[in-house]
Amino acid sequence: MDIQWQALIGGMMIGVASIVFFISMRKIAGISGMVKRLITSSKSSIGDWWPLLFLIGLMLGTLIYSYFFNVEPALRQGYPKELLVASGLLVGLGTYIGNGCTSGHGVCGIGRLSKRSIVATVTFMATAVITVAVMGVLS
């Protein structure tokens, strides 16, 4: 299949997953929010562990795709560790302070026509584009 079609259909699946999740849980399918929830909120009942199940699902879905379609996803290895560490720290700090990432603000927030999320998405897209441009100049 054409890569554009794959991207479009994959994107639609992400949209469907977010909508089904909202219909059944009345919650936003934001990934950074789920990690945050796992770290911070008290888990008084077993049902409060649902974010962990969603994250396990993410891994499962990617594994199923690569297994059944026999596509080894193009994995990158040997990327500079200091860049990975700096990136992880900033993504953790930023999504916690800004309350969301590509899924929560991007897919769900824009989907809900939330002004906050539209501003957040424009902001992180802009700084990401600038960062890649600066890295391009420096390398």
Next chain:
Amino acid sequence: MKNTATRKMIIALFCGTLFGFGLAMSQMINPDKVQGFLDIFGEWDPTLAWVMGGALLVSIPGFSLLLTKEERAQIKQGVIDSKLLIGSALFGIGWGLSGYCPGPAISVSPLIIAELMWFLVPLVTGMIIARLMLRKE
């Protein structure tokens, strides 16, 4: 149906799996591809615009049908504050540095865990630092 623990877990697992499948199919899990998409001033690879396009094609009409009046009013009341702007700006810098955002990084982690640990452990650490910082305010 009541939101029992089992129901919540099954829904989360199902939606997570569909989400992860979509991320893999659309190539969002490939950080080179993500950085290529962000490289609009260099050798721009626009493919991933289709992913966001596809997701919004479903989520915009979906939410417009589903949101109640109260939910809409609540969304309208959202305030754009410095936390939102600073947090999002920092997240974008982090995203650009590696090409990983939280969803794809977690999705692909079983396949290259040795590499991804260098991203995911700092991510959790960053969240804990942010939590401590915000508490002090």
